[in-house]
Amino acid sequence: MYQYDQADQRLVDERVVQFRDQTRRFLAGExxxxxxxxxxxxxxxxxQRLAPMLRVAIPYGLLGSRQxxxxxxxxxxWDRGYAHFSTRQNIQFNWPKLEDVPDILAHLASVQxxxxxxxxxxxxxxxxxxxxxxxxxxxxxxxxxCELIRQWSTLHPEFAFLPRKFKIAVSGAAQxxxxxxxxxxGIQAQRDASGETGFRVLVGGGLGRTPIIGTMIREFLxxxxxxxxxxxxxxxxxxxxxxxxxxxxxxxxxxxxxxxEVFRAQVNAEWAHLRxxxxxxxxxxxxxxxxxxxxPQYQNLDALSVQYTQGLARDRGFANWAARNVHAxxxxxxxxxxxxxxxxxxxxxxxxxxxxxxxxxxADRYSFGELRVSHEQNLILxxxxxxxxxxxxxxxxxxxxxxxxxxxxxxxxxxxxxxFCSLANAxxxxxxxAIQRRFDDLDxxxxxxxxxxxxxxCMNSCGHHHVGHIGILGVDKQGAEFYQISIGGAQxxxxxxxxxxxxxxxxxxxxxxxxxxxxxxxARRDSEAERxxxxxxxxxxxxxxxQVYGNADQKREDRRRQLAAA
Amino acid sequence: MATLIKNAKIADDSWQRLERGTDGRLPTIPAAxxxxxxxxxxxxxxxxxxxxxSGRLGVCLDGAEDPAQVADSLEAFSLIAVNFSHFTDGRGYxxxxxxxxxxxWKGELxxxxxxxxxxxxxxxxCGFDAFLLNDGIDAPQGDLLRGAQAALxxxxxxxxxxxxxxxxxLPLFRRRYLEPPxxxxxx
Numbered sequence: 001m002y003q004y005d006q007a008d009q010r011l012v013d014e015r016v017v018q019f020r021d022q023t024r025r026f027l028a029g030e031x032x033x034x035x036x037x038x039x040x041x042x043x044x045x046x047x048q049r050l051a052p053m054l055r056v057a058i059p060y061g062l063l064g065s066r067q068x069x070x071x072x073x074x075x076x077x078w079d080r081g082y083a084h085f086s087t088r089q090n091i092q093f094n095w096p097k098l099e100d101v102p103d104i105l106a107h108l109a110s111v112q113x114x115x116x117x118x119x120x121x122x123x124x125x126x127x128x129x130x131x132x133x134x135x136x137x138x139x140x141x142x143x144x145x146c147e148l149i150r151q152w153s154t155l156h157p158e159f160a161f162l163p164r165k166f167k168i169a170v171s172g173a174a175q176x177x178x179x180x181x182x183x184x185x186g187i188q189a190q191r192d193a194s195g196e197t198g199f200r201v202l203v204g205g206g207l208g209r210t211p212i213i214g215t216m217i218r219e220f221l222x223x224x225x226x227x228x229x230x231x232x233x234x235x236x237x238x239x240x241x242x243x244x245x246x247x248x249x250x251x252x253x254x255x256x257x258x259x260x261e262v263f264r265a266q267v268n269a270e271w272a273h274l275r276x277x278x279x280x281x282x283x284x285x286x287x288x289x290x291x292x293x294x295x296p297q298y299q300n301l302d303a304l305s306v307q308y309t310q311g312l313a314r315d316r317g318f319a320n321w322a323a324r325n326v327h328a329x330x331x332x333x334x335x336x337x338x339x340x341x342x343x344x345x346x347x348x349x350x351x352x353x354x355x356x357x358x359x360x361x362x363a364d365r366y367s368f369g370e371l372r373v374s375h376e377q378n379l380i381l382x383x384x385x386x387x388x389x390x391x392x393x394x395x396x397x398x399x400x401x402x403x404x405x406x407x408x409x410x411x412x413x414x415x416x417x418x419x420f421c422s423l424a425n426a427x428x429x430x431x432x433x434a435i436q437r438r439f440d441d442l443d444x445x446x447x448x449x450x451x452x453x454x455x456x457x458c459m460n461s462c463g464h465h466h467v468g469h470i471g472i473l474g475v476d477k478q479g480a481e482f483y484q485i486s487i488g489g490a491q492x493x494x495x496x497x498x499x500x501x502x503x504x505x506x507x508x509x510x511x512x513x514x515x516x517x518x519x520x521x522x523a524r525r526d527s528e529a530e531r532x533x534x535x536x537x538x539x540x541x542x543x544x545x546x547q548v549y550g551n552a553d554q555k556r557e558d559r560r561r562q563l564a565a566a
Numbered sequence: 567m568a569t570l571i572k573n574a575k576i577a578d579d580s581w582q583r584l585e586r587g588t589d590g591r592l593p594t595i596p597a598a599x600x601x602x603x604x605x606x607x608x609x610x611x612x613x614x615x616x617x618x619x620s621g622r623l624g625v626c627l628d629g630a631e632d633p634a635q636v637a638d639s640l641e642a643f644s645l646i647a648v649n650f651s652h653f654t655d656g657r658g659y660x661x662x663x664x665x666x667x668x669x670x671w672k673g674e675l676x677x678x679x680x681x682x683x684x685x686x687x688x689x690x691x692c693g694f695d696a697f698l699l700n701d702g703i704d705a706p707q708g709d710l711l712r713g714a715q716a717a718l719x720x721x722x723x724x725x726x727x728x729x730x731x732x733x734x735x736l737p738l739f740r741r742r743y744l745e746p747p748x749x750x751x752x753x
Contacts, residue, residue, distance in 0.1 A: 154728060155728070284743070
């Protein structure tokens with residue numbers, strides 16, 4: 001965990017005081033709704049369908065057990081005893097009272113947390129690999145760079161009123177687990193031949209209503225220039241990004257309209273003035289930030305624990321869980337564990353206060369008091385001794401957090417959807433649940449193998465449907481909730497955007513359609529090693545369409561005949 | 567009605583802002599008095615503006631207007647204003663930094679238009695030293711002076727800042743190696 005120093009603490013404390021006064025003025029009628037709106041949004045406070053929604057930042061997904069307990073306390077004290085982990089590695093409270101929010105923020109500040117810039121047209125929470133610092137394929141640990149970006153972006157005076165929201169992701173591993181290709185800025189940390197760190201910089205990626213894969217504008221930016229180069233990109237965007245139409249206001253539209261070459265030239269022209277200026281990073285500062293992260297004191301262990309392998313051999317349930325929810329670690333004898341928040345019947349990403357408290361205890365006992373939130377809306381214990389895995393599994397199971405479905409069809413990413421969100425066209429949670437119920441059989445799920453299924457309740461794409469192997473998007477059809485289905489999306493190094501298979505479906509048809517897609521895949525795969533996404537890439541959309549719509553026509557025909565006969 | 571804040575104090579305003587008509591026509595130029603003119607008028611009639619017998623000259627840039635367009639004629643102005651058509655249009659923050667940091671504008675830099683109390687801190691960090699508050703809406707019980715006085719506290723909303731800015735050219739991480747501020751220890 002990064003540990004605040006006095007300056008970090010002072011800033012979040014002062015933010016609480018500022019927002020308390022803004023809230024007071026709003027409630028006293030001294031701050032109009034229109035003027036309050038951008039101010040509260042920059043503190044993560046939305047006015048939602050049923051109540052305000054408060055989004056709290058979990059910088060780059062890293063969380064201490066003390067902080068998780070504070071979140072559980074907030075859920076009990078000021079909400080309804082649960083909260084929702086989002087695809088931006090943040091956490092959302094759905095039922096706070098506006099007048100309580102200053103107290104909630106004060107409580108957050110007491111554990112070095114805040115809600116600064118979790119919404120609004122500003123630089124949002126920077127996200128990264130949930131296995132940052134521990135992944136065997138890591139080239140550069142991204143955490144210190146993420147914190148440097150957090151500090152640079154926090155209360156940045158020039159970029160608080162951008163044309164639209166702005167999201168940055170950082171990855172430092174061979175496999176991209178931070179979706180850097182679909183962010184406003186994606187940063188891939190690398191090393192050059194001499195071992196020096198630098199960054200490959202992508203811009204203009206994004207999901208939403210115009211999904212685009214980002215364009216590389218800098219092959220290797222040496223690390224001292226990180227912040228001046230970011231300043232240059234943001235300044236070009238702030239000055240020239242479109243403000244006349246909010247659907248064309250993201251940086252991806254500017255990059256596309258200018259062409260990436262012209263955009264790059266403009267950034268370079270701006271950077272020429274900022275380069276080597278005072279914001280140029282120093283080795284001393286990078287060291288200081290790195291040293292403010294507490295790091296686990298690992299023991300010297302064998303690469304493979306005998307106790308662990310024996311447990312795997314003896315217990316099939318444990319082996320199933322380990323196969324899906326346990327991940328490799330760069331330190332011998334350790335492993336990372338995903339605690340699944342995707343139990344069937346529970347809205348994806350939701351956790352109760354009791355679960356949060358219990359997970360905080362697990363983190364203390366098994367993983368150095370730290371955990372991470374993944375963009376797939378699960379919780380990760382990143383530093384568990386292999387010999388402890390079985391005991392941890394048993395405890396997690398008792399808490400309903402050991403569903404062995406990571407990477408499988410029921411590990412659904414979903415936004416809160418129409419049940420909570422005022423932007424949504426359609427509900428997400430009941431659709432997720434219906435699919436989870438349909439595929440509840442674990443053997444069947446394992447047989448289907450790796451499959452990302454993502455659901456967004458509207459074009460804002462909070463559920464990342466574009467990059468799901470199967471993506472489901474809620475659409476409004478003459479006031480009714482319908483679902484458009486796409487296949488072929490993917491995140492990671494080979495990121496791609498899904499293609500819509502055809503006309504949308506009513507809610508109760510969705511599980512059948514998914515079943516048809518899966519049936520097509522199972523019938524056409526070469527072997528179990530060929531994943532759903534691989535088959536889509538190999539054979540294209542047509543066979544899937546034929547199965548889904550061919551059958552749909554057939555079914556409609558059958559129904560018509562039945563009706564005619566009756 | 568708008569209250570002027572200058573150098574973090576409520577101040578009298580001697581300046582008259584000339585605006586283009588709703589039909590786009592350029593305003594007529596008064597013979598005397600301190601005037602702020604739109605960039606287009608400066609570009610169309612610089613010689614007339616410079617030949618006035620009395621009164622100072624200021625120019626106003628809209629969000630979309632590039633400060634580079636006045637960079638070569640800064641000595642003609644006693645004031646530069648940046649207009650915020652709505653306070654959420656953040657282009658003026660970049661305009662201000664460019665004027666201060668790149669073009670070395672040292673005179674009064676005034677934020678006008680939809681300027682709200684809750685933006686004063688960021689505006690001042692970007693180099694504005696004068697603010698014409700759009701304070702008709704949110705004044706407590708309609709008391710503009712009380713509202714403006716209360717707004718002055720916004721300059722102190724935060725005592726520290728991470729980034730480089732006009733106000734504090736060195737970012738926090740460089741200042742850490744200098745003197746710490748009162749009562750604070752660096753790590």
